[in-house]
Amino acid sequence: ALYPVIMAGGSGTRFWPLSRQARPKQFLPLASKLPLITDTAARLKGLSTVKNTFIVCGPLHAKAAAKLVKGLPKANILVEPVARNTAPAIALAAVHVAARDPKGIMVVLPSDHHVADVPGFKRTLEEAARIAEGGHIVTLGIQPNRPETGYGYIQVGDALSGGGRSVKAFKEKPDTQTAKAYVSSGEYLWNGGIFVFRADVILAAFEQHMPEMKKGLAALSKAAGKRTFGPVLKKVFPKLPSISIDYGVMEKASNIAVLPGDFGWSDVGSFAAIPEVRPADENGNVISGASAVVVDCKGCVVLADKRPLAVVGLTDVVVVDSGDAVLVVPREKSQDVRKVVEALKARK
Ligand code: GDD
Ligand code: MG
Numbered sequence: 001a002l003y004p005v006i007m008a009g010g011s012g013t014r015f016w017p018l019s020r021q022a023r024p025k026q027f028l029p030l031a032s033k034l035p036l037i038t039d040t041a042a043r044l045k046g047l048s049t050v051k052n053t054f055i056v057c058g059p060l061h062a063k064a065a066a067k068l069v070k071g072l073p074k075a076n077i078l079v080e081p082v083a084r085n086t087a088p089a090i091a092l093a094a095v096h097v098a099a100r101d102p103k104g105i106m107v108v109l110p111s112d113h114h115v116a117d118v119p120g121f122k123r124t125l126e127e128a129a130r131i132a133e134g135g136h137i138v139t140l141g142i143q144p145n146r147p148e149t150g151y152g153y154i155q156v157g158d159a160l161s162g163g164g165r166s167v168k169a170f171k172e173k174p175d176t177q178t179a180k181a182y183v184s185s186g187e188y189l190w191n192g193g194i195f196v197f198r199a200d201v202i203l204a205a206f207e208q209h210m211p212e213m214k215k216g217l218a219a220l221s222k223a224a225g226k227r228t229f230g231p232v233l234k235k236v237f238p239k240l241p242s243i244s245i246d247y248g249v250m251e252k253a254s255n256i257a258v259l260p261g262d263f264g265w266s267d268v269g270s271f272a273a274i275p276e277v278r279p280a281d282e283n284g285n286v287i288s289g290a291s292a293v294v295v296d297c298k299g300c301v302v303l304a305d306k307r308p309l310a311v312v313g314l315t316d317v318v319v320v321d322s323g324d325a326v327l328v329v330p331r332e333k334s335q336d337v338r339k340v341v342e343a344l345k346a347r348k
Helices: 036-042 062-068 086-100 118-133 176-185 199-209 211-223 229-239 245-250 271-277 331-347
Strands: 002-007 054-057 077-079 105-110 137-142 152-159 165-172 188-198 256-260 286-288 292-295 301-303 309-312 317-321 326-330
Touching: 002 036, 002 086, 036 062, 054 062, 054 086, 062 077, 077 086, 086 105, 086 199, 086 211, 086 229, 086 245, 105 118, 105 199, 118 137, 118 188, 118 256, 137 152, 137 199, 137 245, 152 176, 152 256, 165 245, 176 188, 188 199, 188 245, 199 211, 199 245, 211 229, 271 301, 271 317, 271 331, 286 292, 292 301, 309 317, 317 331, 326 331
Parallel strands: 002 054, 002 105, 054 077, 137 256, 286 301, 292 309, 301 317
Antiparallel strands: 105 188, 137 188, 152 165, 152 188, 165 256, 317 326
Protein backbone atom coordinates (compact mmCIF):
# COMPACT_ATOMS: atom_id res chain seq x y z
CA ALA A 1 0.00 0.00 0.00
CA LEU A 2 0.96 3.66 -0.37
CA TYR A 3 1.54 5.78 2.72
CA PRO A 4 1.60 9.53 2.07
CA VAL A 5 3.66 11.47 4.61
CA ILE A 6 3.07 15.21 4.62
CA MET A 7 5.88 17.24 6.17
CA ALA A 8 4.44 20.32 7.79
CA GLY A 9 7.12 21.60 10.13
CA GLY A 10 8.51 24.50 8.11
CA SER A 11 8.13 28.11 9.17
CA GLY A 12 8.08 30.03 5.85
CA THR A 13 9.39 33.41 6.97
CA ARG A 14 9.24 34.74 3.40
CA PHE A 15 5.47 35.16 3.71
CA TRP A 16 5.44 37.67 6.52
CA PRO A 17 3.07 39.31 7.46
CA LEU A 18 0.64 36.56 6.42
CA SER A 19 2.77 33.85 7.98
CA ARG A 20 3.47 34.04 11.66
CA GLN A 21 4.88 31.46 14.04
CA ALA A 22 1.44 29.97 14.69
CA ARG A 23 0.44 30.15 11.01
CA PRO A 24 3.34 29.19 8.77
CA LYS A 25 3.19 29.07 4.98
CA GLN A 26 1.53 25.64 4.66
CA PHE A 27 -1.53 26.94 6.51
CA LEU A 28 -2.02 29.91 4.17
CA PRO A 29 -4.38 29.88 1.16
CA LEU A 30 -1.61 31.00 -1.21
CA ALA A 31 -2.44 29.03 -4.37
CA SER A 32 -6.20 28.62 -4.06
CA LYS A 33 -8.94 29.50 -1.59
CA LEU A 34 -7.73 26.64 0.58
CA PRO A 35 -4.54 26.38 2.62
CA LEU A 36 -1.62 24.73 0.82
CA ILE A 37 -1.70 21.75 3.21
CA THR A 38 -5.39 21.10 2.43
CA ASP A 39 -4.65 21.18 -1.31
CA THR A 40 -1.69 18.84 -0.73
CA ALA A 41 -3.85 16.21 0.96
CA ALA A 42 -6.72 16.60 -1.51
CA ARG A 43 -4.35 16.04 -4.43
CA LEU A 44 -3.67 12.50 -3.16
CA LYS A 45 -7.29 11.35 -3.44
CA GLY A 46 -7.49 8.08 -5.30
CA LEU A 47 -3.82 7.34 -4.68
CA SER A 48 -4.20 6.42 -1.03
CA THR A 49 -6.60 6.80 1.88
CA VAL A 50 -6.57 9.20 4.84
CA LYS A 51 -6.22 6.12 7.04
CA ASN A 52 -2.78 5.58 5.51
CA THR A 53 -1.80 9.25 5.44
CA PHE A 54 0.54 10.76 8.03
CA ILE A 55 1.33 14.35 8.88
CA VAL A 56 4.55 15.20 10.70
CA CYS A 57 4.63 18.58 12.43
CA GLY A 58 5.45 20.42 15.64
CA PRO A 59 3.20 20.75 18.72
CA LEU A 60 2.17 24.28 17.77
CA HIS A 61 0.62 23.11 14.51
CA ALA A 62 -0.92 19.71 15.26
CA LYS A 63 -4.40 21.14 15.87
CA ALA A 64 -4.43 23.23 12.72
CA ALA A 65 -3.17 20.26 10.68
CA ALA A 66 -5.94 18.04 12.05
CA LYS A 67 -8.55 20.63 11.19
CA LEU A 68 -7.28 21.31 7.70
CA VAL A 69 -6.94 17.68 6.60
CA LYS A 70 -10.37 16.19 7.12
CA GLY A 71 -10.85 12.63 8.32
CA LEU A 72 -7.25 12.00 9.31
CA PRO A 73 -7.06 9.62 12.30
CA LYS A 74 -5.56 11.37 15.30
CA ALA A 75 -2.87 8.73 15.62
CA ASN A 76 -1.61 9.67 12.15
CA ILE A 77 -0.55 13.13 13.26
CA LEU A 78 3.01 12.62 14.38
CA VAL A 79 4.14 15.44 16.63
CA GLU A 80 7.84 16.19 16.96
CA PRO A 81 8.79 17.36 20.46
CA VAL A 82 11.32 19.70 18.80
CA ALA A 83 12.02 20.49 15.14
CA ARG A 84 14.98 18.48 13.86
CA ASN A 85 14.60 19.12 10.12
CA THR A 86 13.40 16.62 7.54
CA ALA A 87 15.65 13.57 8.10
CA PRO A 88 14.36 12.97 11.65
CA ALA A 89 10.82 13.97 10.59
CA ILE A 90 10.88 11.30 7.87
CA ALA A 91 12.43 8.78 10.25
CA LEU A 92 9.56 9.36 12.67
CA ALA A 93 7.05 8.56 9.93
CA ALA A 94 9.12 5.61 8.68
CA VAL A 95 9.03 3.79 12.02
CA HIS A 96 5.23 4.13 12.07
CA VAL A 97 4.77 2.90 8.52
CA ALA A 98 7.25 0.05 9.11
CA ALA A 99 5.32 -1.03 12.22
CA ARG A 100 2.21 -1.47 10.05
CA ASP A 101 3.80 -2.60 6.82
CA PRO A 102 7.60 -2.99 6.67
CA LYS A 103 7.75 -2.81 2.88
CA GLY A 104 5.01 -0.16 2.69
CA ILE A 105 5.74 2.55 0.15
CA MET A 106 6.07 6.01 1.64
CA VAL A 107 5.28 9.04 -0.51
CA VAL A 108 6.92 11.94 1.30
CA LEU A 109 5.57 15.35 0.36
CA PRO A 110 6.18 18.92 1.42
CA SER A 111 2.97 20.49 2.72
CA ASP A 112 3.56 23.80 0.98
CA HIS A 113 3.91 23.16 -2.75
CA HIS A 114 1.56 23.77 -5.66
CA VAL A 115 0.84 21.35 -8.50
CA ALA A 116 -1.09 22.54 -11.57
CA ASP A 117 -1.59 19.18 -13.34
CA VAL A 118 -2.94 16.89 -10.62
CA PRO A 119 -3.68 13.83 -12.83
CA GLY A 120 -0.15 14.05 -14.27
CA PHE A 121 1.27 14.35 -10.77
CA LYS A 122 -0.60 11.25 -9.64
CA ARG A 123 0.57 9.24 -12.63
CA THR A 124 4.15 10.24 -11.85
CA LEU A 125 3.77 9.19 -8.21
CA GLU A 126 2.32 5.82 -9.26
CA GLU A 127 5.30 5.20 -11.48
CA ALA A 128 7.64 6.32 -8.70
CA ALA A 129 5.96 3.82 -6.37
CA ARG A 130 6.59 1.00 -8.86
CA ILE A 131 10.28 1.95 -9.05
CA ALA A 132 10.49 2.20 -5.26
CA GLU A 133 9.19 -1.35 -4.85
CA GLY A 134 12.49 -2.58 -6.27
CA GLY A 135 14.45 -0.89 -3.45
CA HIS A 136 15.25 2.52 -4.90
CA ILE A 137 14.94 5.84 -3.15
CA VAL A 138 13.01 7.76 -5.79
CA THR A 139 12.93 11.51 -6.08
CA LEU A 140 10.91 13.52 -8.60
CA GLY A 141 13.05 15.70 -10.87
CA ILE A 142 11.90 19.02 -12.28
CA GLN A 143 13.28 20.74 -15.39
CA PRO A 144 15.12 23.84 -14.10
CA ASN A 145 14.46 27.24 -15.68
CA ARG A 146 16.74 29.45 -13.56
CA PRO A 147 19.85 29.06 -11.37
CA GLU A 148 17.85 28.85 -8.14
CA THR A 149 20.18 28.34 -5.17
CA GLY A 150 17.44 27.23 -2.77
CA TYR A 151 17.01 23.83 -4.39
CA GLY A 152 18.80 20.52 -4.69
CA TYR A 153 20.30 19.59 -8.09
CA ILE A 154 20.38 16.10 -9.54
CA GLN A 155 22.87 15.06 -12.20
CA VAL A 156 20.89 12.60 -14.29
CA GLY A 157 22.45 9.31 -15.36
CA ASP A 158 21.37 6.39 -17.53
CA ALA A 159 17.88 4.93 -17.72
CA LEU A 160 17.29 2.21 -15.12
CA SER A 161 15.79 -1.11 -16.15
CA GLY A 162 13.01 -0.75 -13.56
CA GLY A 163 12.10 2.77 -14.70
CA GLY A 164 13.42 6.23 -13.90
CA ARG A 165 17.06 7.30 -14.30
CA SER A 166 20.12 6.69 -12.22
CA VAL A 167 21.64 9.62 -10.33
CA LYS A 168 25.28 10.56 -10.95
CA ALA A 169 25.35 13.18 -8.23
CA PHE A 170 23.02 15.02 -5.88
CA LYS A 171 24.03 18.50 -4.74
CA GLU A 172 21.89 20.35 -2.22
CA LYS A 173 21.71 24.15 -2.45
CA PRO A 174 24.75 25.02 -4.60
CA ASP A 175 26.10 28.59 -4.75
CA THR A 176 24.99 30.84 -7.62
CA GLN A 177 28.00 30.14 -9.84
CA THR A 178 27.62 26.37 -9.47
CA ALA A 179 23.87 26.56 -10.01
CA LYS A 180 24.44 28.52 -13.24
CA ALA A 181 26.90 25.91 -14.49
CA TYR A 182 24.48 23.09 -13.63
CA VAL A 183 21.57 24.70 -15.47
CA SER A 184 23.57 25.54 -18.61
CA SER A 185 25.10 22.03 -18.74
CA GLY A 186 21.63 20.58 -19.35
CA GLU A 187 22.60 17.54 -17.26
CA TYR A 188 20.77 18.50 -14.09
CA LEU A 189 17.23 18.49 -12.79
CA TRP A 190 15.93 20.24 -9.70
CA ASN A 191 15.05 18.03 -6.79
CA GLY A 192 11.32 18.50 -6.35
CA GLY A 193 11.53 17.59 -2.67
CA ILE A 194 9.02 14.77 -3.17
CA PHE A 195 10.40 11.34 -2.28
CA VAL A 196 9.09 7.81 -2.71
CA PHE A 197 10.66 4.79 -1.01
CA ARG A 198 9.90 1.66 0.99
CA ALA A 199 9.89 2.15 4.75
CA ASP A 200 12.53 -0.56 5.24
CA VAL A 201 14.72 0.97 2.52
CA ILE A 202 14.80 4.45 4.05
CA LEU A 203 15.38 3.06 7.54
CA ALA A 204 18.38 1.11 6.20
CA ALA A 205 19.62 4.28 4.47
CA PHE A 206 19.45 6.22 7.75
CA GLU A 207 21.46 3.51 9.47
CA GLN A 208 24.06 3.50 6.74
CA HIS A 209 24.47 7.19 6.01
CA MET A 210 23.51 8.76 9.34
CA PRO A 211 24.90 6.28 11.88
CA GLU A 212 24.40 8.91 14.60
CA MET A 213 20.66 8.17 14.25
CA LYS A 214 21.03 4.42 14.70
CA LYS A 215 20.44 4.16 18.45
CA GLY A 216 17.53 6.59 18.48
CA LEU A 217 15.92 4.90 15.50
CA ALA A 218 16.16 1.48 17.14
CA ALA A 219 14.43 2.83 20.25
CA LEU A 220 11.69 4.48 18.19
CA SER A 221 11.18 1.37 16.04
CA LYS A 222 10.84 -0.79 19.11
CA ALA A 223 8.22 1.49 20.68
CA ALA A 224 6.26 2.31 17.49
CA GLY A 225 2.55 1.57 17.82
CA LYS A 226 2.90 0.95 21.56
CA ARG A 227 1.74 3.04 24.50
CA THR A 228 5.29 3.75 25.54
CA PHE A 229 5.98 5.61 22.29
CA GLY A 230 5.29 9.10 23.66
CA PRO A 231 7.89 9.03 26.44
CA VAL A 232 10.46 7.32 24.20
CA LEU A 233 9.94 9.99 21.53
CA LYS A 234 10.38 12.78 24.05
CA LYS A 235 13.64 11.29 25.23
CA VAL A 236 15.10 10.23 21.90
CA PHE A 237 13.97 12.79 19.32
CA PRO A 238 15.79 15.87 20.68
CA LYS A 239 19.04 13.92 20.46
CA LEU A 240 18.68 13.21 16.75
CA PRO A 241 20.85 15.38 14.48
CA SER A 242 19.15 18.41 12.96
CA ILE A 243 19.71 17.76 9.27
CA SER A 244 17.64 17.55 6.10
CA ILE A 245 17.08 14.35 4.15
CA ASP A 246 18.89 16.03 1.24
CA TYR A 247 22.19 16.45 3.07
CA GLY A 248 21.75 13.40 5.29
CA VAL A 249 20.77 10.76 2.73
CA MET A 250 20.28 12.05 -0.83
CA GLU A 251 23.82 13.39 -1.26
CA LYS A 252 25.29 10.11 -0.02
CA ALA A 253 23.15 7.14 -1.03
CA SER A 254 23.87 5.16 -4.21
CA ASN A 255 20.42 3.55 -4.64
CA ILE A 256 18.77 6.78 -5.77
CA ALA A 257 16.57 7.01 -8.84
CA VAL A 258 15.19 10.19 -10.30
CA LEU A 259 11.90 10.25 -12.11
CA PRO A 260 11.54 13.37 -14.24
CA GLY A 261 8.09 14.89 -13.97
CA ASP A 262 6.33 17.76 -15.68
CA PHE A 263 3.19 18.54 -13.71
CA GLY A 264 3.29 22.28 -13.16
CA TRP A 265 5.34 22.14 -9.99
CA SER A 266 5.98 25.22 -7.88
CA ASP A 267 7.27 25.38 -4.34
CA VAL A 268 5.68 28.81 -3.94
CA GLY A 269 8.98 30.08 -2.58
CA SER A 270 7.98 33.69 -2.01
CA PHE A 271 5.34 36.29 -2.93
CA ALA A 272 7.07 36.58 -6.32
CA ALA A 273 5.83 33.07 -7.16
CA ILE A 274 2.15 33.86 -6.56
CA PRO A 275 1.49 34.80 -10.23
CA GLU A 276 2.81 31.33 -11.20
CA VAL A 277 0.16 29.58 -9.17
CA ARG A 278 -2.83 31.92 -9.26
CA PRO A 279 -4.78 33.46 -12.11
CA ALA A 280 -3.75 37.02 -12.92
CA ASP A 281 -5.83 39.77 -14.53
CA GLU A 282 -5.14 41.08 -18.06
CA ASN A 283 -2.31 43.24 -16.70
CA GLY A 284 -0.63 40.37 -14.89
CA ASN A 285 -1.80 41.47 -11.45
CA VAL A 286 -2.87 38.94 -8.86
CA ILE A 287 -5.42 40.59 -6.63
CA SER A 288 -7.09 39.00 -3.65
CA GLY A 289 -9.68 40.42 -1.27
CA ALA A 290 -12.86 42.28 -2.18
CA SER A 291 -11.51 45.46 -0.56
CA ALA A 292 -8.50 45.74 -2.91
CA VAL A 293 -8.48 48.63 -5.39
CA VAL A 294 -5.82 48.37 -8.09
CA VAL A 295 -5.43 51.14 -10.67
CA ASP A 296 -2.87 51.31 -13.50
CA CYS A 297 -0.70 48.51 -12.16
CA LYS A 298 1.22 45.75 -13.92
CA GLY A 299 2.57 42.50 -12.53
CA CYS A 300 1.62 43.40 -8.98
CA VAL A 301 0.57 41.06 -6.20
CA VAL A 302 -2.03 42.77 -4.03
CA LEU A 303 -3.40 40.81 -1.08
CA ALA A 304 -5.91 42.78 0.93
CA ASP A 305 -7.46 42.15 4.31
CA LYS A 306 -10.82 43.60 5.43
CA ARG A 307 -9.99 47.29 5.15
CA PRO A 308 -9.62 48.93 1.73
CA LEU A 309 -6.17 48.57 0.19
CA ALA A 310 -5.43 50.79 -2.82
CA VAL A 311 -2.43 50.48 -5.12
CA VAL A 312 -1.95 52.93 -8.00
CA GLY A 313 0.52 53.14 -10.87
CA LEU A 314 3.03 50.49 -9.80
CA THR A 315 4.78 47.71 -11.73
CA ASP A 316 6.00 44.42 -10.25
CA VAL A 317 5.35 45.35 -6.63
CA VAL A 318 3.96 43.18 -3.85
CA VAL A 319 1.58 44.84 -1.37
CA VAL A 320 0.18 42.74 1.45
CA ASP A 321 -2.10 43.74 4.30
CA SER A 322 -2.60 41.14 7.02
CA GLY A 323 -4.92 43.30 9.09
CA ASP A 324 -2.26 44.13 11.67
CA ALA A 325 0.78 44.66 9.46
CA VAL A 326 1.60 45.86 5.94
CA LEU A 327 4.34 44.77 3.55
CA VAL A 328 5.49 46.58 0.40
CA VAL A 329 8.31 45.04 -1.62
CA PRO A 330 9.43 44.93 -5.27
CA ARG A 331 8.62 41.50 -6.67
CA GLU A 332 12.25 40.63 -7.39
CA LYS A 333 13.18 41.34 -3.76
CA SER A 334 10.51 39.05 -2.32
CA GLN A 335 13.15 36.62 -1.01
CA ASP A 336 14.37 39.33 1.35
CA VAL A 337 11.12 39.36 3.28
CA ARG A 338 12.68 36.84 5.65
CA LYS A 339 15.02 39.65 6.71
CA VAL A 340 11.98 41.46 8.07
CA VAL A 341 11.34 38.56 10.41
CA GLU A 342 14.99 38.59 11.48
CA ALA A 343 14.84 42.34 12.10
CA LEU A 344 11.64 42.03 14.12
CA LYS A 345 13.11 39.21 16.18
CA ALA A 346 16.24 41.23 16.91
CA ARG A 347 14.09 44.08 18.17
CA LYS A 348 12.36 41.99 20.83
N1 GDD B 1 7.74 17.94 10.25
C1 GDD B 1 8.72 18.71 9.83
N2 GDD B 1 9.76 18.96 10.69
N3 GDD B 1 8.68 19.24 8.62
C2 GDD B 1 9.69 20.02 8.22
C3 GDD B 1 10.80 20.31 9.05
C4 GDD B 1 10.82 19.74 10.37
O1 GDD B 1 11.73 19.94 11.17
N4 GDD B 1 11.63 21.14 8.36
C5 GDD B 1 11.06 21.34 7.16
N5 GDD B 1 9.88 20.68 7.08
C6 GDD B 1 8.93 20.62 5.94
C7 GDD B 1 8.58 21.98 5.38
O2 GDD B 1 7.34 22.42 5.92
C8 GDD B 1 8.44 21.67 3.89
O3 GDD B 1 7.12 21.28 3.60
C9 GDD B 1 9.38 20.49 3.65
O4 GDD B 1 9.59 19.90 4.92
C10 GDD B 1 10.73 20.85 3.01
O5 GDD B 1 11.42 21.72 3.86
P1 GDD B 1 12.00 23.12 3.36
O6 GDD B 1 12.63 23.79 4.51
O7 GDD B 1 10.95 23.87 2.60
O8 GDD B 1 13.16 22.62 2.37
P2 GDD B 1 13.81 23.46 1.22
O9 GDD B 1 12.77 24.11 0.39
O10 GDD B 1 14.87 24.32 1.78
O11 GDD B 1 14.53 22.34 0.32
C11 GDD B 1 13.89 21.14 -0.06
O12 GDD B 1 12.90 21.36 -1.06
C12 GDD B 1 13.40 21.85 -2.34
C13 GDD B 1 12.23 21.98 -3.30
O13 GDD B 1 11.26 22.81 -2.79
C14 GDD B 1 14.99 20.18 -0.57
O14 GDD B 1 14.45 18.89 -0.69
C15 GDD B 1 15.57 20.66 -1.91
O15 GDD B 1 16.50 19.71 -2.40
C16 GDD B 1 14.43 20.86 -2.91
O16 GDD B 1 14.95 21.33 -4.16
MG1 MG C 1 10.73 24.56 0.62
